[in-house]
Amino acid sequence: MKRVIIISIFLFCFFVTPLIGEKITLWTAPNMYQEQFWKLILEEWKQVRPDIEVEWKTIPASGSSEEAILTAIVTDKAPDLCTNIFSGFAAQLIEADQLVALNTLEGFDELVQIRKADEGIKGWDFSGKYYVFPIYSNPMLFWWREDILAEAGFDSPPRTYSDVYKLAERFCKPKETYAIEYLKGRNWWDRWFDFITFYYAAGGGQSYIDVERNRAVFNNDAGIAVVEFGQRLFDEGWTSTDMMDNPLYTGHLAGQLMGPWSIPEAKNMFPEIFPEKIVMSYPPVPDDYPEDQPVKTFADTKGMVMFKNSKNKEAAWEFMKWVYSDPEHDRLWFEMTGLPPVRSDLSSNELFQAIIEENPMLELYAQAVPNSVPPALISKTTEVQDIMTTHLTEPIYLVDKSAEDIIKNCISKINKELF
């Protein structure tokens, strides 16, 4: 009898249990607010679909999310689903044949429609296929100190480069106070948040890389204007690469490019400054930029992918569809993280209106989503932006060359890399 019971348990464990439940793994960004969101979502999922268990983890600590994911793939420990994937990394994973083309799965088009992501997903087209489902799009906007602007005689944020120069003349003191932060740092990703953002604004959102021809294409009026803008700011001492910590909040800086992820931190750490003394605007544009034309900005956009080695693709797809087909989930995401979901109805849907009304600072970010442009879809993002750092942004303040020459040299280096 004992034997029969043991054998029955054994058979049940090995043959029946897998039929009862499926298990998928999900990795999300190691971010406090996002973690809180996923915790709630997974609790709900447990009630809705107890047959599919989701094992959730944040992306393991490493130099970057990309390194952690890469290590997981190499050691055959990659999850079924993973968030926090940016376009360049997605392109690398696609090249290495690691991702599932989501548009080949049943119900993809319906999901895009339900999510109101028709526009947002266009930026994720890899040769007619979609491997990444966009989660959020963070437009970069300028935060200005309203009190500093008022003291300098501005009743609205500077719109053009000349306005910035005027502000600088009135506000800047050598080695003490600066007009704007022109360069963010020397990490490759910093180029998204300085040169590329300024370039998108100056050029009406035109790309810096021609993805079809695999060539850099910012050797135009917009590129030159952005470089000359930086040269003037550095020459006059109106900006610096080495400012003190949090210069905007300490009153040593008038304006700085920021993403919506800075809102919770600003609220918690500088309540005396944020939101009362902060006013937002699109990045400044060249003087001849048409006033009636909308200003474009860079969008730091991230999405979810499904790995090819997933053993439960169907279950993973079910979970992904469930998360993104309910606008209530996007409302919760927006409310908890402050990161605008990739939806075209963000400004019109009542669900999101309540959040925007409660956090007026989010309104501009939500409105900026349609005017924000994602990075170029190339697999050599790291290499290209590393070249930009050495041959484009650093020469702006270190090398005595014309903007045209700096750009020409940088373009030739990038094209050599992309060739």
Add this chain to the structure above:
Amino acid sequence: MKNKQSSLKRMNAIKGWTLISPYIVHQAIFFGYALGWLGYLMFVKWNYLTPPKWVGFDNFVRVFTDEVFWLVLLNTVNFMLYFIPIALIASIFLGMAFSKLKVFKTFVVLSFLVANISSGVGYSIVFQKLLSESGPINRFLFQQFDFTIPWFSRPQLAILAIALMVSWKFIGYYGLIFLAGLNAIPQSLYEAAKLDGATRWKQFTKITLPLLNPSLVMVLVLQITLSFGIFTEPYMITGGGPMKRTYMFMMYIYENAFRKFTSTGPGFASVISILAAGISFGCIFLVRKMVEKEVNMV
């Protein structure tokens, strides 16, 4: 008798092999295997995700035609030009100062060694804050003399700043090596020189320096290996900039192996690592040829 001797020899040999076998096994796994794998990687193109593809000497060609490789080599030489004399001179004088101490000698020597065991990340952040444009040194300079030193935003200053930081970390350790060398010099030599009327400078150049030769060579070898292996300080403080002038071999290897894995990857990085090792061995060989002398204390 002969049989007894040979069996004793065999026993000794067995004992010897038994004693060194853990070391051999350890070296075979952690050095031999890794070196063999590195040797294989040099000839393949691999992105970790798809199977390695044999490319012959392509990785070598790519490294030699990569202008960054030559820039990194130049940066390493540039760094050595600052670091070697600064740390060497400072540590010789420190070693001499240690030897003159009558009380608290151990305490003082250990205090200088604290820098050597401190976390590279920690002290890099401290120096970064200290030398930044808004840091206390530059604030003082600006308030008193109306100028600041852009330590990290000018290429030569950035490499000098890193050399100074690394010197700060290592002079205690090198000073200890020189102290050991100084202690080995017989006092009778100085007494004889004094009787012959030799000045302090003469004693230093004719007795101290020549007899410190073994310590000098050792410190030089350590400095060269450190220059080729430096990572934390430039990575943390300057990120290899400005204009890639603080971009060193370890950063170059790391970034190509792990960050640019689809374009260059571990094959390319393996070639750089072998070349960096080869060049550093070459430098050590050259230094030993030029500086090393047989020293007889008696």
